[in-house]
Amino acid sequence: MHKYLVVLIMFSWFNTKSQSYFYNTLQYGLESTLLGGAVTAGSNDLSMVYYNPAALKYAPDKSIDLALLMPTYSSYNYDAFFGEKSITNSRGFDLNPSLATYKTTINDWNVVFTILQKDTWDNQFNYREERMVESNINIESFSYEHRGDEKWLGLGSSIPLDDKLSIGFSHFWSILSTDYRYSIQSESINQITNRQRRFFAENLDLNYNSTLSMVTKLGLVAELDKSRLGLVITTPRYSPLRSSASVENTELNLNGFDFGLNSLTDFDLQPELQYGWELNVGFTKVLPDSTRLFVNGSFITDVAPYDIVTLTDTNNNEKYIEGGTESVANLSIGISKRMKNNLEFLSSFRTNFTTYNNQSSDPNKQRLHLVDGDRLHLAAGCKFEGRNASIVVGLDWGFSFGRSEEIFNEFPNLDMIRTNSAPYRYNSLTLLLTYEFLLDSVQRNVSRIFEKNNDRQN
Numbered sequence: 001m002h003k004y005l006v007v008l009i010m011f012s013w014f015n016t017k018s019q020s021y022f023y024n025t026l027q028y029g030l031e032s033t034l035l036g037g038a039v040t041a042g043s044n045d046l047s048m049v050y051y052n053p054a055a056l057k058y059a060p061d062k063s064i065d066l067a068l069l070m071p072t073y074s075s076y077n078y079d080a081f082f083g084e085k086s087i088t089n090s091r092g093f094d095l096n097p098s099l100a101t102y103k104t105t106i107n108d109w110n111v112v113f114t115i116l117q118k119d120t121w122d123n124q125f126n127y128r129e130e131r132m133v134e135s136n137i138n139i140e141s142f143s144y145e146h147r148g149d150e151k152w153l154g155l156g157s158s159i160p161l162d163d164k165l166s167i168g169f170s171h172f173w174s175i176l177s178t179d180y181r182y183s184i185q186s187e188s189i190n191q192i193t194n195r196q197r198r199f200f201a202e203n204l205d206l207n208y209n210s211t212l213s214m215v216t217k218l219g220l221v222a223e224l225d226k227s228r229l230g231l232v233i234t235t236p237r238y239s240p241l242r243s244s245a246s247v248e249n250t251e252l253n254l255n256g257f258d259f260g261l262n263s264l265t266d267f268d269l270q271p272e273l274q275y276g277w278e279l280n281v282g283f284t285k286v287l288p289d290s291t292r293l294f295v296n297g298s299f300i301t302d303v304a305p306y307d308i309v310t311l312t313d314t315n316n317n318e319k320y321i322e323g324g325t326e327s328v329a330n331l332s333i334g335i336s337k338r339m340k341n342n343l344e345f346l347s348s349f350r351t352n353f354t355t356y357n358n359q360s361s362d363p364n365k366q367r368l369h370l371v372d373g374d375r376l377h378l379a380a381g382c383k384f385e386g387r388n389a390s391i392v393v394g395l396d397w398g399f400s401f402g403r404s405e406e407i408f409n410e411f412p413n414l415d416m417i418r419t420n421s422a423p424y425r426y427n428s429l430t431l432l433l434t435y436e437f438l439l440d441s442v443q444r445n446v447s448r449i450f451e452k453n454n455d456r457q458n
Helices: 002-014 053-058 439-457
Strands: 063-067 070-077 089-096 099-106 109-133 136-160 165-190 195-224 227-234 244-255 258-269 278-286 292-300 303-312 318-325 328-340 343-352 365-367 375-385 389-400 425-438
Touching: 053 109, 053 136, 053 165, 053 195, 053 227, 089 109, 109 165, 136 195, 244 303, 258 303, 343 389, 375 425
Parallel strands: 318 365
Antiparallel strands: 063 099, 063 425, 070 089, 070 425, 099 109, 109 136, 136 165, 165 195, 195 227, 195 244, 227 278, 244 258, 278 292, 292 328, 303 318, 328 343, 343 375, 375 389, 389 425
16 A cells, blocks of 8 residues: 555656646535545535536435635745845735535436635735945845635536446536736935936736636546446536726836837736646545545646737737746545544645646747746644534645745746845635535424424424
8 A cells, every 4th residue: 555655646746847826725515625625536515516526425315514704824934045134025914705606416316516715815025135246336126916716606516327336417507707816126326427228118917807607517427346336527617708807017127228118008808818638536445444545637638829819019019928837746544533432533745736838939039937836735633523514623734845946937027136046935824614414404403493482382
């Protein structure tokens, strides 16, 4: 067993290359949050509508799963990347709602409705430094902001083929909104003559959104001896409705007697957003001591470089903002152990390798250079079960590895600012709080209370 896990981890590691975009920041569901999403082979909560719709048969009927507001604290740190004395960091605190799901039965079909927070991100920082170089004052600044969120609305169902085999499907509509901006400025002023020797500035502000893009998941679950296998294929997104974007970009360059100004503004763009196919394979096994082991591997196909938007500047030259992703593999491993009849311990490890490559395939095209890196996650907590409801409480810790120069690789005009080799550190801590209750049980208990009150009055 250990030999195969090492092989899976190495396979995931060497498929990451130099990427910079999150894979799956949030996890969902009653057990899935603490199992790191390693539940493609099935779990007993309604998040299966996202992980594997074929496994919805394991979730109790007429139940509701709610992931309450989850406090998340995150910090990015680039140490002295922009200067020997600079410590560039960004900190944030959020309350992220992640899931609301309901299951019912219609004509012997299990039907689940869900609203989930697919991803949320907010990374921003500013750097400014002044230093004397002989008789000149050199002033450098860099600011960056990337924020946005994505919500999914969907429904799913499972269909049993026989006692040991089920298939399922789920269909989602997504709502995506992103703000992306950065600015670079570098200037040099001679202290003796008080004249500006050099000035360079670039500003890019881009906003794009996509409403009701469509994603479909097809799943399969097979029962084995004390184990289960699961398989899910997720289609690329299809956007039947108009996506929109706006961009403002200005570049000013003054070097001695040379002066250059280039700007463009367009508020009515139709961006093209492309995504790859995703394959998930899961395995669940009950060990001799009744501990359950969950293993999940995922693979997302690459997307060849393509033009997100085409722009025309003030000199009637066409400029392009390019997209494209590399293939990526990820691994999740989780365990659950029953401590008492109503208490279960769950924990997991998962990779969060990213799929976005900073480097452009064409030097004449610009990329969305996202300052984000690969992550690892550890989660642990407990599930408390009552007669009518269950609650999960736990923590998820995410942390990064790598160097800052890898993340800022090929960032446009970064050579105008002095940089150093410095480590990149990311940390996040999320309090997981998920609640499930059975509507039938609650309804029966409420009816009993009214009946007792009526008997007393009579």
